[in-house]
Amino acid sequence: MPANVDMEKIVSLCKRRGFVFPSSEIYGGLGSCWDYGPMGVELKRNVKDAWWKAIVQERDDVVGLDSSIMMHPQVWKASGHVDSFADPLVECKSCHLRWRASEINNEKCPQCGGKLTEPRMFNLMFKTFMGPVEEEASTVYLRPETAQGMFVNFENAVTTSRKRLPLGIAQIGKSFRNEITPGNFIFRTREFEHMELEYFVKPGTDEAWFDYWVKERFEWYIRLGMRKENLRLRQHGKEELAHYAKDCYDVEYLFPMGWSELEGIANRGDYDLTQHTKHSGKDLSYYDGESGTRYVPYVIEPSAGVDRSVLAFLIDAYSEEEVEGEKRVVLHLQPSLAPMKVAVLPLSRNEKLTPLAREVYKQLCPSFMTCYDDSQSIGRRYRRQDEIGTPFCVTIDFQSLEDNQVTIRERDSLAQIRVPIEKLEKTLRAKLSDEPFEKTPLWATRQK
Numbered sequence: 001m002p003a004n005v006d007m008e009k010i011v012s013l014c015k016r017r018g019f020v021f022p023s024s025e026i027y028g029g030l031g032s033c034w035d036y037g038p039m040g041v042e043l044k045r046n047v048k049d050a051w052w053k054a055i056v057q058e059r060d061d062v063v064g065l066d067s068s069i070m071m072h073p074q075v076w077k078a079s080g081h082v083d084s085f086a087d088p089l090v091e092c093k094s095c096h097l098r099w100r101a102s103e104i105n106n107e108k109c110p111q112c113g114g115k116l117t118e119p120r121m122f123n124l125m126f127k128t129f130m131g132p133v134e135e136e137a138s139t140v141y142l143r144p145e146t147a148q149g150m151f152v153n154f155e156n157a158v159t160t161s162r163k164r165l166p167l168g169i170a171q172i173g174k175s176f177r178n179e180i181t182p183g184n185f186i187f188r189t190r191e192f193e194h195m196e197l198e199y200f201v202k203p204g205t206d207e208a209w210f211d212y213w214v215k216e217r218f219e220w221y222i223r224l225g226m227r228k229e230n231l232r233l234r235q236h237g238k239e240e241l242a243h244y245a246k247d248c249y250d251v252e253y254l255f256p257m258g259w260s261e262l263e264g265i266a267n268r269g270d271y272d273l274t275q276h277t278k279h280s281g282k283d284l285s286y287y288d289g290e291s292g293t294r295y296v297p298y299v300i301e302p303s304a305g306v307d308r309s310v311l312a313f314l315i316d317a318y319s320e321e322e323v324e325g326e327k328r329v330v331l332h333l334q335p336s337l338a339p340m341k342v343a344v345l346p347l348s349r350n351e352k353l354t355p356l357a358r359e360v361y362k363q364l365c366p367s368f369m370t371c372y373d374d375s376q377s378i379g380r381r382y383r384r385q386d387e388i389g390t391p392f393c394v395t396i397d398f399q400s401l402e403d404n405q406v407t408i409r410e411r412d413s414l415a416q417i418r419v420p421i422e423k424l425e426k427t428l429r430a431k432l433s434d435e436p437f438e439k440t441p442l443w444a445t446r447q448k
């Protein structure tokens, strides 16, 4: 049975608690476009930060890049996207719904059973025009991947970083694909964010580096608290490989609709640099000072989706539990991913408690994403924080006015400890760095 929760519950939690809203909702929404709300934007930022930390900050063989979304149209000719980035599309002759041919099992429309047209190729790139004249010559594309920005900047990155190969270029940014059948919430959308690494290596060392990155990327999800049993690796069959790929593995996650791709790791060989050399006339080969040889580097590419990762982390963290006869919904997110790290909750809105509670809130804000909530009962406020995955709630009560101590309540264990206000920040900092929490057995054993 896939995942421990169905998608409707996740969609509903996301709407209720400010993670994800339908785009342009007051106009009835826009198909497969979503907006990240106050909690979603924090979670998404935390996922991207965790990726950047692991891929760029903690390594000396990867540099960052932020290239433009619109690129010279020749880039997409060279990359093969103009000619090959297409899905076979069929249309129902009765209800006129369009489907990816690969989704059709029995040659009939899945919606109404009507007859389907012959497949025709449909290019997934969004087109627009640059400048005031809408003509063929001014056509530009919204990038369908960030990768090409790294290939065309290969020489710039090598020269300015003064680093030798193996060298990676990493980028996080928006990509656009005019998907025929988007769906499953933020799993497949027409606008999404990529986290991509292009890792340039000497030919002959590519297979070892490919194995390294497949393992490294699989473990990244586990290090961030994802359950190992919900992850698997799947190698692409020959017929399935993209036009540029020599080999490819998908990291798959057990989503509510079944095992589906979370990230792809491809060995792209020398396809990209060779193509750009051919189309631009600029030699993109690399002189290797160590071996005294010149070659076109091979590329290993781990390519992940931010939105898909956010969805997988949400699903994996979701849990319904019973506490003292009441149901509680909790997101057991690892603290580094949790949108809010701490919630400051005065026991009530009593005017004697408010000044101290506000003071505690102000003290914590510079250190952690902290929220302040004094509306409704304390029980309801705990539930709200559980639902957004806040690891710690700090409660200020009347006793706090006497002894300058507050209560820290832990999301997962529900344990409560009392600490002096002057030690609060330090205590929370220690607890927050004490990752991971209780959820992941693999991590727990690793930590020992």
Ligand code: GAP
Pocket (backbone or CB within 6 Å): 144, 145, 146, 147, 177, 179, 186, 187, 188, 189, 190, 191, 192, 194, 196, 261, 262, 263, 264, 301, 303, 304, 305, 306, 307, 308, 309
């Ligand atoms: N540069 C290689 C590349 O783009 P891909 O397998 O097409 O490879 C990589 O995409 C990842 O990007 C996928 O594993 C997925 O996480 C994410 N992704 C791709 N298309 C998507 C879409 N339409 N909506 C959301 N995420 C998508």
